Amino acid sequence: MSFQVIIKPSDRVFEVEDGSTVLDAAIDAGINLPYGCRNGTCGACKGQVLAGEVSYGEYFDSALSEDEKKVGKALFCCAQPLTDLVIECREVEGEGIPPRILTVRVEKLEKLSHDVMGMTLKLPSNERMQFMAGQYIEFLLNDGRRRAFSLANAPHDDRFIELHMRLVASGQFTQYVFNEMQEKTILRIEGPFGTFFLREESTRPVILVAGGTGFAPVKGIVEHALRQGLKRPMTLYWGARTLEDLYMDELPRQWAAENRLFRYIPVLSAPEPEDGWLGRTGLVHEAVLEDYPDMSAYQVYCCGAPQMVDVAHRDFQRHGLPKGEFFSDAFTFANPVAKIPA
The missing domain is CATH 2.40.30.10 (Translation factors)
Structure with missing residues (x-):
């Protein structure tokens, strides 16, 4: 048995086999819905069920509250159709790459x-x-x-x-x-x-926020942007506890030295006395806000521990960041899929 799903406002249609999730079926169909963890933790795949019914496996209350469920919100990484569906959600620009x-x-x-x-x-x-x-x-x-x-x-x-x-x-x-x-x-x-990739159609200046090994996908994004010929200002804030935790610190310093549109700002939350650290200290997202109190003109890519990503998202929006200009990848524990935390 399969169920038909119609996406609004695009009116794209795909089929979901019984027992599969809406997101997995969309990925198989080459439709690029937004998502991050794929395990009900981050909430990036949240959308609206306009018609039809879904059932759920396990998910985190922080990603979908009971009040949200009552008004038809759904996590498409966990939602399995019980009927044909009409859903409303944002689709990511460009065609998806089938895994x-x-x-x-x-x-x-x-x-x-x-x-x-x-x-x-x-x-x-x-x-x-x-x-x-x-x-x-x-x-x-x-x-x-x-x-x-x-x-x-x-x-x-x-x-x-x-x-x-x-x-x-x-x-x-x-x-x-x-x-x-x-x-x-x-x-x-x-x-x-994943949908954590650079939106190349935008002309907004880019702020990259990495916590710990959240530097990994950011590294790929920066290297791709430099390869393409970086035309938008791009600033990387990399947060870590101590100097040793900035495990490839020389690489972003090299990017900054060789590209006038790229800036690198490392931030340590607990530097050791022997680090002799003279740079920025504190929480990495607070360093961003110190430099950009008005974020209305920017686009943000944030990767790291869920707490950091959630707080950054909340505080950046309070400082004017438009709702659709925050892209994230939260590293989480879960079963059967686990992102290893930064």
């Missing part, structure tokens, strides 16, 4: 800091994975679980896949990566996923 399952080999493992591992994956010689800078892939584990990580490289550099993984004390997969995994290990991935 594919690929076999990859671990080409390189390199510690970027005490708790961040750089992983380079090699696809088969006759394969390439099409993606947009800032998207993510999911590892398909043998026990049926999935683990998702953002792509840190840009699409023009697609011979390999670059990932940045933070070691998580309770994270079974990252513990395996840090302590047991060997180069040449064979893994399966699926991707690309």
